[in-house]
Amino acid sequence: MKIIQWYPGHMAKAMRLMEENLKLCDAVVFVLDARAPASSYNPDLSALVKGKPALYLFNKSDLADGKAEELCALVRKSGKAALCACASGRNTPRLLQTAMEALCEEKREKLAGKGSARPVRFLIAGVPNTGKSTLINALSGGKRAQVGDKAGVTKTKQWVRCGGFELMDTPGTMPPSFSDQSLARRLAYLGCINDEILALDEIALALLSELWEKYPQGLQERYGIEGGEPLEMLESVCKKRRFLLRGGEYDYERGERAVLDDLRKGKLGKICLDCAEDLERVGLV
Ligand SMILES: Nc1nc2c(ncn2[C@@H]2O[C@H](COP(=O)(O)OP(=O)(O)O)[C@@H](O)[C@H]2O)c(=O)[nH]1
Ligand SMILES: [Mg+2]
Structure with a gap:
């Protein structure tokens, strides 16, 4: 299998940018994908932000199942963590506001003590495409901040003022290399890694195999899959969706893209691919 590694020049630059601007920030929000919170956590960033108060936000909770809640509760035992769906729900702004206020109470008091009225500054960090x-x-x-459904939309930092906060949006950053390829693959499934550098055929087959093990129902319902080798499952997808080439052969490439697309849009059901051991492995618990 092709090793997944994605650390283009602009990410190294973004890391330097964060390092330089970190002294301006009072606290950090790590935006994670609730469908793979351990995989979407970049341990390199935690080294960068060291002693600052941090909130671990399990975003896209609308696409995640109860397992994400369990993992969030585990992280909450030793730190601050919350589930949310930034792109939906009228209560989201209030939820975020409350969670972030709780994070910077001490700083607010200090500033007030000094007679300063400056807003509290947050670094918003995470791998690409998690919803920063x-x-x-x-x-x-x-x-105010540019949004996109693929990795790499935010290219430079930008400060956004809102209420009593000042937020620094940053480009997503990956670790220079992944210690664990099974976690890297989950990032690939979820669109956090530029599809162009991936072997999408391998990724789609690995996804089918992992989903069949953990969430077979979505595959059964959407594609009528009844198990078998990953390639057979892909053929079921092609059959169901009528992805055929001239001559009647399966159009595997279209099938691969459809599976990834369906997963990313939540059409294969609510999921959470990581487990408690994965949180331990990346140092989140
Ligand atoms: N379903 C769902 N999609 C979300 C949520 N938050 C963000 N998105 C989508 O995820 C994609 C990436 O969002 P973006 O904010 O650009 O991510 P960034 O790269 O971390 O800045 C966009 O298509 C968003 O609409 C959420 O809570 N739920
Ligand atoms: Mg962005």
């Missing part, structure tokens, strides 16, 4: 810009838009009540 969407969070900022939800909080600021506007379309």
Whole structure:
């Protein structure tokens, strides 16, 4: 299997940018994908932000199942963590506001003690595509940060003022190398890694196999899959969706893209692919 590694120049640059700007920030929000909270956590960032108060936000909870809640509760035992869906729900801004206020109470008091009225500054960090810009838009009540459904939409840092906060939106950053390829693959499934650098055929087959093990129902219902080798499952997808080439052969490539697309849009059901051991492995618990 092709090793997944994605650390283009702009990410190294983004890491430097964060390092330089970190002293301006009072606290950090790590935006994770609730469908793979351990996989979408970049341990390199935690080294960067060291002693600052941190909130672990399990975003896209609308696409995740109860397992994400369990994992969030585990992280909450030793730190601050919350589930949310930044792109939906009228209560989201209030939820975010409350969680973030709780994080910076001490700083607020210190600032007030010094007679300073400056807003508390947050670094919004995470791997690409977890919803950092969407969070900022939800909080600021506007379309201030650019949003996109693929990795790499935010290219430079930007400060956004909202209420008593100042938020620094940052480009998503990956670790320079993954210690665990099974976690890297989950990032690939979820669209956090630029599809163009991936062997999508391998990713789609690995996804089918992992889903069959953990969430077979979605595959059964959407494609009529009844198990078998990953390639046979892909053939079921092609058959069901009538992805055929001239001559009647299966159009595997279209099938692969359809599976990934369906997963990313939540059409295979609510999921959470990581487990408690994965949280331990990346140092989140
Ligand atoms: N279903 C769902 N989609 C979300 C949520 N938050 C963000 N998104 C989508 O995820 C994609 C990436 O969002 P973006 O804010 O650009 O991510 P960033 O790369 O971390 O800044 C966009 O298509 C958003 O609409 C959420 O809570 N639920
Ligand atoms: Mg962004």
